Amino acid sequence: MTGWRAFLHLLWRDVRIEARRPQFFAASASFGVLLVFVTGIALDAAEHLPAEWVSGVLWLDIFYAATVGVHRHDFKDQEWGGGEGVLLAPVDRSMxxxxxxxSVSLFIAASGLVMAAAWFLLLNPPPPxxxxxxxxALGAGALGLGGVATFVAALTAxxxxxxxxxxxxxxxxxxxxFIGVVxxxxxxxxxxxxxxxxxxxxxLGYIAAMLVVPWLVYEWVMEG
Amino acid sequence: MNRWSWWLAGVAGALGFAFLYLALIWSPPEQQMGDLVRIMYFHVASAWTALCAFFVTFVAALGLLLRGGERWDVVSACSAEIGLVYTTITLVTGSLWARPIWNTWWTWDPRLTTTLILWFLYAGYLLLRATLTGFERRAKISAAYAIIAFIDVPIIHMSVTWWRSIHPSVVDDSGFHMPPSMAGTLMFGFLSFFLLYLLLLWLRARGAWQKLEILRLGQAVRGLRLREERGR
Amino acid sequence: MLALEGVSKAFDLRPVLEEIDFTLAPGCRYLLSAPNGSGKTTLLRIMAGLSRPTRGRVLWNGAPLDPRGRRHIGVVLQQPMVYGDLTGEENLRLFAGLYGVRDARQAARRWLERAGLEDAGRTLVRHYSKGMRQRLAVARALIHEPAVLLLDEPLDGLDLEGRRSVAGWLDETVSRGTAVFAVMHDTASEWRPDVRLTLRWGRLVVVA
Structure with missing residues (x-):
């Protein structure tokens, strides 16, 4: 069994579950759009925000909205014990x-796109x-955020x-x-x-660190 | 406290008083800042000690994952607690220093910003520990976090430095060149702070370890009693 | 074969298992029954590689249990260890795939049929009854034809017919040379073990 095939099976699992009941996407996209809207009110419906400010607002929303959804799949893992079933499989646990x-990065990217659309509509930033x-920035941000969010979610599960x-x-x-993508x-x-x-x-360096370090400690985090 | 720790306490106390003398009386005032420079001794010495403490947390976390055993976990947690106290001192003295010099309690100086993030990182570590149940699981998960957090520190510092240097910066922290009397006082301060850290770590870890031993004995006694009851 | 070497485990510094040495023999049926809280499930989780012993090692053919060794172990715990938002067939396909079973789709269909779930293959597991979930859990554990089967109360929640059919599967796997190690408190059941074990003060003891 190659790790690569196990990876694809596990990815398929998350995508299938999310496609059937898009709880991560629904939770974080709706919460994110709401955050953009509330930020617009907080900034007194400003017509033109400086580019630095408006991009900070976008990423603050994406980061915060991601933390709302990130435990959905851990919950699915624990609900009927499916996550333990996967731990039993002859697969290196870093996979x-x-x-x-x-999968989490894909879902963050999808909900991030919705938030970015709302952000263009409501906060009126200059077109890129x-x-x-x-x-x-959107793609790499989703990837990096997906990595650190997955790791933290495993710690706090x-x-x-x-x-x-x-x-x-x-x-x-x-x-x-955060500083980088903003x-x-x-x-x-x-x-x-x-x-x-x-x-x-x-x-890119941050993403690389996320590639290496959890690989070293994830096994311990997953064991009871 | 045993005799060894009394000795250590005595030495740390003596060094502390000597440091107060050096920092507050003996060392000369700085040309521009005057007497305010004296805060710097406390500020920098506690910042260095905090970093050492977090390094010890990191090493102990590695030790736990590689070698196993509760000792590592105890040292890791105690060192983080003390490090957090030193980080708090660093932030407070930094703020006190910034107020008269830059006319603000807070500036987005890279080092100060990194220190605040450090504070949040290790406050998070202690919170994580406080909310995890199961002794063995808590030890493993918090060790994993401690390792990631410490590796993240230089990355955070670099990114914050880039961020501030690319912005128009209020503060130019290219630094001032210290005469030997000031540098000596600073090193002496660091030494006495570090010694105090060692003393605190020793006392705290010993206390925590004894607590563990009591727990372990209690469990053993309970086991024996159960055995006796069922054996009858 | 799966072996335990000086395995000890503590929870919150309370010793649960102490110095367990044990080797499974192929084609042998083991039944472990002991009072609640005596560490049965803990022992099973350690044998399955889900939990790391405080001291000692779990060995597969003389080497520490690693992912490749886990390939030969099938496990049924109290939870069915499947995903509620996948159908029965999708669950079996996922696990067959993870275990590297050739033609996972075919294997999933075959095992659904054997578990009497062919009509429920396209239903989400969320909507299964307890008995259906238990049969699916056993099918999931057997789909890769393991050499060791570890079970925690496998007959729980099944009606008489279900118990008989699961017990039948177990005997069939034993006849193929699989070692079956089951934790049950109900000993007067449809399933007859070769070796009866119990846990006494954290040590594994052979009863008969």
Whole structure:
């Protein structure tokens, strides 16, 4: 059994479950759109926000909305014990992490697209001068956030306060990613803001760290 | 406390008083900041000690995962608690320093920002520990978090530094060059703070370890009683 | 074969299992019954590789149990270990795939039929009755034809017919050389073990 095939099976599992009952997507997309709307009110319906501010608002919403949905699939794992069934399988347990990471990133990207649409409509940011970079920021942001959120969700899955603890652990750990994607988005909107390369490196480096480190400790996290 | 820790307490106390003398009286005022520079000794020394404490947490977490045993977990948790206290001192003294110098309680200086994130990271660590049930599970999960958190610290610092240097910065922290008397005072301060850290860690870890032993004995006694009852 | 070597386990520093040495023999039926809270399920979880012993090792053919060793173990615990939002067939296909069973789809159909669930194959497991879930759980554990089968109360929640058919499957797997290790408190059942075991003060003891 190659790890790659196990990965595909596990990915298929999450996508199938989410397609049948899109709880992650529904929860985080609706909450995210609501957040964009409330932010618009909080900023007194400002017509033109500076590019830095408006991109910060977008990512704050995406990060916060992701923490709302991230426990949905852990819940499915625990409900009938399916997650333990997967742990029994002759599969390297880091594969379980990677499959969940990719599926969570896909769902974050999907709900992030909905939030970005609401954000364009309601907060009226300038159209991206560099659409490719904007798309990269969204994609890489979803991937990095998916990784750290999956890891934190695994840590807090057995705590009494997991709904509170997840954002509390996630935000400090994700600061490098957060700064990176906010700066990249701002740059995509307003190219005079400069220095995108540093932030591309920062975001990619963060994703690389997420590739390596959970692989080292995930096995221990999953065992009772 | 045993004799060893009394000795350590004595030395730490003596060093502490000597440090107070050096920092507050002996060392010269700085040209621009005047006497305010004296806060810096406490600020920087506690920041360094906090980093050392978190490094110990990291190493103990690695030890737990690689070698196993409750000792590692006890050291890891106690060191994080003390490190959090030192981080709090760093933040408070930083704020006190910033107010007269930059006319604000808080500035987005990269080091100060990183320190605050550090505070949140390890406050999260202690919260995570407090909400996990099951001794063995708590030890493993919090060790995994401690490892990730510590590895994240340099990445956080780098990204925050880039972020602030690309912005127009209020503060230029290229630093001032210290005369030997100031550098010496600072090193002395660090030494006495670090010694105090060791003393606290020793006392705290010993207390926690004894608590564990009591728990273990209690469990053993319960087991024996059960055995006797059922044996009859 | 699956073996335990000096396995001890503690929860909250309370020793549950102490120094257990045990080796399973192929084609042998083991029945473990002991009072609640004596560590039966803990022992089963350690043998399955779901839980790490505090001391000691779990061995597969003399080497520490690793993912490749887990390929030869089938497990039924109290929970059915399936996904409620997948159909019965999808669940079996997923696990057949994870165990590297050739032609997972075919195997899933075959086992649904054997479990008497062919009509429920396209129903979400969420809507299954307890007995149906239990039969699905046993099918999930057998789909990769394991050499060791570990069971925690496999006859629980089944009616008489269901108990007989599951007991029949177990005997059939034993005849193929599979070692079956079952935890049950109900000993007067449809299933006759070769070796009866119990846990006494955290140690595994042969009764008969």
């Amino acid at each position: 379980i992490f990677y499959a969940r990471w990719v 001068a560099q659409p490719g970079l904007f798309a990269f 057995h705590t009494r306060l997991r709904d509170v603890l997840t954002p509390l652990l996630l935000f400090p750990l994700a600061i490098p990613l 700066r990249l988005t701002a740059y995509a909107l307003e190219p005079t803001l400069g220095h995108p390369r540093v932030w591309v490196a920062d975001v």
